[in-house]
Every structure is written in structure tokens, then in C-alpha cells.
Amino acid sequence: MAEETGPTGQATGEAGAASGRLEAVMAAVKATGGRGPAPVEKWNPPDCGDMDMRIAADGTWFYMGTPIGRPALVRLFASVLTREGTRYVLKTPVEKIGITVDDAPFQAVEMAVDDADGQPVLVFRTNMDDLVRCGPGHDLRFAPGGEPGELTPYVHVRHGLEARLTRAVFLDLVERGEVREVEGTAMFGVASGRAFYAMMPAAQLEGSL
Missing domain, CATH: 2.30.270.10 (duf1285 protein)
Incomplete structure (x- = not known):
């Protein structure tokens, strides 16, 4: 079968990569224990850039423009959220990734x-x-x-x-x-x-x- 190319294939590949990245972040967060705030101040992982995750002004979490509908998953991400200067990051022992916060998290x-x-x-x-x-x-x-x-x-x-x-x-x-x-x-x-x-x-x- 020929390899899919063009805009549709590119979008499919980008969506798959984004999904894979989210799953990797979820796995890293779960490895921290995920019960209550994590000791993020003790970790100094490499900066892995930003991801398309946003906390709206009303407190709703979004990933790639879609609300994250699982409260347990939102709490999991919130447990490793921290602030470095004006930047908000999800921080685990193995990586930190920037996200967008519209007002307060x-x-x-x-x-x-x-x-x-x-x-x-x-x-x-x-x-x-x-x-x-x-x-x-x-x-x-x-x-x-x-x-x-x-x-x-x-x-x-x-x-x-x-x-x-x-x-x-x-x-x-x-x-x-x-x-x-x-x-x-x-x-x-x-x-x-x-x-x-x-x-x-x-x-x-x-x-x-």
C-alpha cells in the first residue's frame, strides 16, 4: 500500500504524534504517584518545549482545543503543574513541558x-x-x-x-x-x-x- 501523503496524511501524522506525546506525559506523571501535589521543587529535568494544552479562565483544561473530560486526568496533570517565572510547566523527574494558562490555573x-x-x-x-x-x-x-x-x-x-x-x-x-x-x-x-x-x-x- 502506498504511503499516505499530502495534507490529510500530514494531519493524521501530526495528530498521532500529539496523541503519543500526551500518552508519554501521562505515563511520566503517573510514575510520580499522582496523589496530591508532587515534589516538583526537587526535580530538574530537561525542558522539552511546549504542548498544546491550555487552562481556560474558568478552570477548564483543554488539549488540542478539546476539553479534557476526565476529572481524574485533570487532577493528575494538576499534581505536577508548577510555575517558572511567567511560564507554566508540567514537571516530572524526566521532562518539563510548557502549557498555556489564560488567567489562574x-x-x-x-x-x-x-x-x-x-x-x-x-x-x-x-x-x-x-x-x-x-x-x-x-x-x-x-x-x-x-x-x-x-x-x-x-x-x-x-x-x-x-x-x-x-x-x-x-x-x-x-x-x-x-x-x-x-x-x-x-x-x-x-x-x-x-x-x-x-x-x-x-x-x-x-x-x-
């Missing part, structure tokens, strides 16, 4: 308050079921939103990776807000443990958020 989908020690601490659950105790090392930050006065809230999860708070969680957070003086200015923000995270000057609060 995770979503904070639930918030609870742990006040067992007398200092209420905010605890966020991500869409990957990570539990993040807000405080030093797991700080909140508030970036300017798309409209004047709007804020986009994030919490640091690990390795430079953040979770964007969903609108519902952000509204819960705002309900816990209070005004404190920060460097001589009355600021509206939220406390977690001994930390206070300022959102905006209290004078700008009305009509915002």
Missing part, C-alpha cells in the same frame, strides 16, 4: 472559616480539592478588574500557582470585610489569622465590588 470554589485557635483563618477549597489556609505563604491579592473599581481576587496555592475566587466565594469574602488603618489610610479588607489583606481605600468602597 485553579478556581477557589468554596470558603470556610477555621477559628479553632481563637484567630479565625480563611480556608479555601479549589476545584482540584486543594485546601488552602490563607495566611503568609498563601496570601490573598486583589488585581484590578475589567471595569473601573472592580477587583479580581486570587489566593496563592503553591509554587507560584494561584486560584481565582469565584464570584460567589468573593461575595462571601466581602461579607467578612472590615475597615482598618493601613499606613495612615482607612482601608477596607479582610483578615485571616493575624494577616490583613487590604482591598481598597474605604472611601472608594461605595459602588465598588
Whole structure:
């Protein structure tokens, strides 16, 4: 049989190569254990370039433009995700491969308050079921939103990776807000443990958020 050539054959070959690469990455990730975040900071593998994998702003993972519909597989990839500068990579002991992240790689989908020690601490659950105790090392930050006065809230999860708070969680957070003086200015923000995270000057609060 003659070897397939031309655009169709090229597309078939590229799809097969991409599928093979994904399977190789999956095998490497599974070899790390795949239960909870992997110790990516201990590994220094060669850089194998980038692959067509993307995390959309709503937290959906895509491969070659198609949503990855298996939650267990998404969690597997998330367990080896890390950030190096502005680049997001899947990192295993044998290779690291860059992927695209539209906004933040995770979503904070639930918030609870742990006040067992007398200092209420905010605890966020991500869409990957990570539990993040807000405080030093797991700080909140508030970036300017798309409209004047709007804020986009994030919490640091690990390795430079953040979770964007969903609108519902952000509204819960705002309900816990209070005004404190920060460097001589009355600021509206939220406390977690001994930390206070300022959102905006209290004078700008009305009509915002």
C-alpha cells in the first residue's frame, strides 16, 4: 500500500504524534504517584518545549482545543503543574513541558472559616480539592478588574500557582470585610489569622465590588 501523503496524511501524522506525546506525559506523571501535589521543587529535568494544552479562565483544561473530560486526568496533570517565572510547566523527574494558562490555573470554589485557635483563618477549597489556609505563604491579592473599581481576587496555592475566587466565594469574602488603618489610610479588607489583606481605600468602597 502506498504511503499516505499530502495534507490529510500530514494531519493524521501530526495528530498521532500529539496523541503519543500526551500518552508519554501521562505515563511520566503517573510514575510520580499522582496523589496530591508532587515534589516538583526537587526535580530538574530537561525542558522539552511546549504542548498544546491550555487552562481556560474558568478552570477548564483543554488539549488540542478539546476539553479534557476526565476529572481524574485533570487532577493528575494538576499534581505536577508548577510555575517558572511567567511560564507554566508540567514537571516530572524526566521532562518539563510548557502549557498555556489564560488567567489562574485553579478556581477557589468554596470558603470556610477555621477559628479553632481563637484567630479565625480563611480556608479555601479549589476545584482540584486543594485546601488552602490563607495566611503568609498563601496570601490573598486583589488585581484590578475589567471595569473601573472592580477587583479580581486570587489566593496563592503553591509554587507560584494561584486560584481565582469565584464570584460567589468573593461575595462571601466581602461579607467578612472590615475597615482598618493601613499606613495612615482607612482601608477596607479582610483578615485571616493575624494577616490583613487590604482591598481598597474605604472611601472608594461605595459602588465598588
